[in-house]
Amino acid sequence: MITDKPRVLIVDDEKGLRLGTKRLLENEDYIVETAENGTEGIIKGTEKEFDLAIIDLKMPDIEGLEVLKEIKKHRPHTICFIATAFASYDTAIEATRLGAYSYIPKPFSPEELLFQLEKGYKQRILLLETENLKREREEQLVELSHEKSRLSAIINTINNGVLVINKTGELVYFNNSAVRLFNLHDVEMGDLILEKLPNEVSELFKTLINESGEKSYSIQLEIKPNRELIVEAFFERITGEDGDLRGVVIAIRNISEFKKIELVRNQFVSMVAHELKTPISAVLGYLRIILDETVNITEEKEEEYQARSIIRLEGLLTLVNDLLDISRMELGTKQREIVELDLKEVINNTLVFLEFDLKKKGIDVNKDFDNGDLLINADNDEITRLFTNLLSNAIKYNKENGLLNIIIDKSKNYIKTQIIDSGIGLKPEEKDKLFQQFFRAKNSKTRGISGTGLGLSIVKQIVETYDGKIEVESEFGKGTTFNIYLPINK
Amino acid sequence: MNISEKYNKVLLVDDDLDLLEQNKVLLESRGFTVITAESGKQGWETFKKELPDAAILDLIMEEHDSGFILSHRIKTHEHGKNIPVFILTSATYETGFKFSVSTPEEKEWIKCDDLLNKPIVTDEILTKLENFSK
Numbered sequence: 001m002i003t004d005k006p007r008v009l010i011v012d013d014e015k016g017l018r019l020g021t022k023r024l025l026e027n028e029d030y031i032v033e034t035a036e037n038g039t040e041g042i043i044k045g046t047e048k049e050f051d052l053a054i055i056d057l058k059m060p061d062i063e064g065l066e067v068l069k070e071i072k073k074h075r076p077h078t079i080c081f082i083a084t085a086f087a088s089y090d091t092a093i094e095a096t097r098l099g100a101y102s103y104i105p106k107p108f109s110p111e112e113l114l115f116q117l118e119k120g121y122k123q124r125i126l127l128l129e130t131e132n133l134k135r136e137r138e139e140q141l142v143e144l145s146h147e148k149s150r151l152s153a154i155i156n157t158i159n160n161g162v163l164v165i166n167k168t169g170e171l172v173y174f175n176n177s178a179v180r181l182f183n184l185h186d187v188e189m190g191d192l193i194l195e196k197l198p199n200e201v202s203e204l205f206k207t208l209i210n211e212s213g214e215k216s217y218s219i220q221l222e223i224k225p226n227r228e229l230i231v232e233a234f235f236e237r238i239t240g241e242d243g244d245l246r247g248v249v250i251a252i253r254n255i256s257e258f259k260k261i262e263l264v265r266n267q268f269v270s271m272v273a274h275e276l277k278t279p280i281s282a283v284l285g286y287l288r289i290i291l292d293e294t295v296n297i298t299e300e301k302e303e304e305y306q307a308r309s310i311i312r313l314e315g316l317l318t319l320v321n322d323l324l325d326i327s328r329m330e331l332g333t334k335q336r337e338i339v340e341l342d343l344k345e346v347i348n349n350t351l352v353f354l355e356f357d358l359k360k361k362g363i364d365v366n367k368d369f370d371n372g373d374l375l376i377n378a379d380n381d382e383i384t385r386l387f388t389n390l391l392s393n394a395i396k397y398n399k400e401n402g403l404l405n406i407i408i409d410k411s412k413n414y415i416k417t418q419i420i421d422s423g424i425g426l427k428p429e430e431k432d433k434l435f436q437q438f439f440r441a442k443n444s445k446t447r448g449i450s451g452t453g454l455g456l457s458i459v460k461q462i463v464e465t466y467d468g469k470i471e472v473e474s475e476f477g478k479g480t481t482f483n484i485y486l487p488i489n490k
Numbered sequence: 491m492n493i494s495e496k497y498n499k500v501l502l503v504d505d506d507l508d509l510l511e512q513n514k515v516l517l518e519s520r521g522f523t524v525i526t527a528e529s530g531k532q533g534w535e536t537f538k539k540e541l542p543d544a545a546i547l548d549l550i551m552e553e554h555d556s557g558f559i560l561s562h563r564i565k566t567h568e569h570g571k572n573i574p575v576f577i578l579t580s581a582t583y584e585t586g587f588k589f590s591v592s593t594p595e596e597k598e599w600i601k602c603d604d605l606l607n608k609p610i611v612t613d614e615i616l617t618k619l620e621n622f623s624k
Contacts, residue, residue: 277580281609282508289512295519308508 006121007031007049011041011067012056012083017106021054024110025117038062045071050078051124052117054104057084057091065091065098072099077127079120083108161231161252164238167209167245169194181231181252183223198223201233201250208235208248220255227263230256271438275319275453279312315452322454325385326437329461336379340489343374343383343408343415350387354395362401370409375489378466383486386462387417389455390482394421397446397480414468414485421481426474434472435460493619494521497574501542502526503533503560504578505551509610513546516612530556534563541569544619546606549579558600565601574622575601576615580608 008030012018015036022032033050035041038059045053045067053071057064068080082095085106092103101120104113155162161178165171171193179187184196194202198221208217216236223229234251286305289295297305328334351358351365358365376383394404398421405420426434426441433439438453440446463470466486474480500522504510507528514524525540527533530551537545537560545564549557557577564570577600591600604618 278506282506282512285509285512285609289515292519295515297515301515308511312508 005029005031006051006117006124007033008117009033009035009041009045009050009053009078011035011038011045011053011059011064013037013059014056021113024113028114030117038064038067041067042070045078046074049075052120053078053080054083054117055080055100057082057095058086065094068095068100069098077124077131079124079127081116081120159254161250163193163250163252164247165193165205165250166247169205172247178250178252181223181229181254183229204233204235205248205250208237209245227256227259229254230259268437272323275438276316279316279319282312283309319452319454322452322458325458326454326461329458329465334382336382338377338379341376341378341380341383343376343417343486344369346380346383347387347391347406347408347417350384350391353388354391357392357395358404361395361398363395363398363404364401366403366405368405368407372410374408374410374415376415376466376486377489378486382462382465386459386484389459390419390484393455394419394423394480394482397421398423402479410488411485413488415488417484417486419482419484420479422479425476425478425480426472427476431472431474435470492521493616493623496623497522497543497619499523499525499540499542499544501533501537501540501545503528503530503536503545503551503557504548505529506548509548509608513610516610517615520612520616530560533560537564537567537570542573544573545570545575546610546615547575547577547602549577558602561600561602574603574619576604576606576618577602578606578608578610 006029008025010018010021010025010032012021012034013036018034018036022034025032033044035044038061041053041055041059042062055064055067055071059067064082064084068082071078071080076099079101080099081102081104082091082100083104083106084091095103101123102116104116108116156175156177158175159177161181162173162175163171163178163182164173169192171187171189171191173189174187178184182197182201187193187196194205197205200219200221204217204219214237216234218232218234220230220232223231232253232255234253236249236251238246238249240246286309289297290302290305325334347367357363391404391406398404402422403420404422405418407416407418407420409416424446430439430441435456437457439456440453460470463484463486468487469485471483471485472480473483498521500517502510502513502517502524503526504513505528510526510528514526517524525536525542527536530547530553533545533547545561547557547560549555551557553559557579561575561577564573564575591597591602591605603622606614606618
């Protein structure tokens with residue numbers, strides 16, 4: 001450390017000279033320590049840092065040059081002087097080679113000594129400052145390289161693509177994601193990149209560098225067909241401190257998933273619109289005919305049309321209620337009151353509710369319920385809804401005077417309910433689509449059976465809400481079996 | 491000759507029984523004789539049996555393209571190739587998927603004479619029949 005007072009070590013076996021020099025230097029505001037031989041000199045000179053050291057060349061125990069060597073080895077920034085009466089060219093060279101700053105011939109005058117020490121001390125300060133600067137610079141470089149590699153590591157690992165292109169169209173920077181998202185091959189820094197980029201991107205780049213202003217742009221591109229890869233690219237100008245355009249940075253984001261969700265949502269909306277429109281059109285058509293004076297219909301017909309209108313409107317209402325249920329379930333805003341439910345009870349109650357439909361079609365119900373407790377924890381309305389939908393389907397799609405078997409038993413951690421009908425059954429391709437919203441099997445046998453196409457998608461959603469499982473087995477023309485697994489309440 | 495006399499026997503095919511009934515009543519009120527069928531398959535059987543003077547077919551029935559298939563069958567049939575066949579649809583409005591039968595290329599694919607938008611407007615049918623008879 002540089003202190004205000006220079007610290008000097010005098011290594012000399014000649015007591016008079018040692019003490020005399022000490023006194024002289026202390027008067028000049030030096031802090032002085034002394035060593036009376038080479039051994040002591042090495043110990044003192046290496047255990048702490050002196051600014052300056054004056055080492056006698058000839059000492060009885062260890063040669064001055066040896067002391068110099070040791071001190072320089074451990075304290076390379078200590079400025080060392082060799083003092084001797086036996087000055088020779090060779091020793092001077094040897095001393096310098098070993099790191100001595102200078103050579104003080106004995107006997108020396110106080111002025112001569114002070115002049116030399118002052119010079120040495122300045123050198124020492126310079127040395128330390130240089131050293132400091134060097135260290136700071138090294139630290140900065142290390143920091144900078146860390147920062148740079150950190151930054152490039154970050155940019156390289158982010159999912160968004162980054163491309164930097166200078167105004168002549170050369171690639172200045174890019175990351176892995178950019179290569180992937182733009183489906184680029186063999187790109188390197190410095191490439192003329194524009195022709196390798198999608199057309200729309202190059203065009204937009206040209207627009208951006210040819211116009212002034214701060215407007216930024218973004219475009220959406222289908223990189224791989226069939227919505228496999230859709231990206232959104234954001235273009236931003238890079239300007240220098242003078243405000244001149246230096247290049248353009250393009251940030252690329254994969255929006256395929258977002259687009260898929262958007263598509264599904266649009267399809268859903270359009271399906272809902274279609275399903276709502278159909279009954280409305282039917283009712284509207286009947287009303288128009290009734291009110292149309294140019295169309296003559298009998299009173300009987302008019303009543304039939306009114307009755308049909310009511311049926312279609314009731315269907316519409318059911319549809320709207322189903323839609324509301326689905327939306328509540330999907331939004332998670334459905335209020336549930338979880339209680340212990342006896343599945344036997346739920347199913348018996350549902351059958352009572354459906355008794356009219358059962359009798360009308362002459363369906364024979366067989367129940368085979370396990371004797372033990374068949375309890376689950378769930379919301380009563382939801383579970384009732386689940387079984388109402390399944391059982392009413394088993395009636396609607398059954399034959400006249402058909403069979404309906406309901407079996408409930410325990411299966412490991414679940415209660416398994418089987419609903420087996422002897423109805424029209426499903427074709428394999430219909431089976432796959434069964435739980436899709438608005439799917440309804442359309443064939444000559446389903447003609448005249450009303451439904452919203454939402455019943456089974458609601459069923460599936462309820463089952464999944466309770467971490468259950470639903471399976472369907474079916475043979476076209478023979479019947480369908482639904483297996484519903486709901487977690488048992490232990 | 492009045493258009494409803496020239497094309498008196500009209501085959502209506504639609505799987506929505508309410509719309510089928512309504513269109514039947516409306517056409518009958520204009521003097522047409524209407525025979526109906528409730529699916530593409532049934533429509534083809536009825537066509538062969540009745541050999542109508544005109545046919546109006548719903549597009550989406552048991553399949554999404556039932557109307558196209560039935561119109562193709564009718565228009566390649568000995569009797570059917572000379573009669574007007576219209577396809578009833580709201581697909582363009584609902585899906586944004588546009589098709590028409592105004593060019594010969596399109597008529598290669600869709601062998602019908604014209605498209606009718608839902609809901610059916612009786613006057614529109616009359617106009618299209620007039621156009622066909624020219």
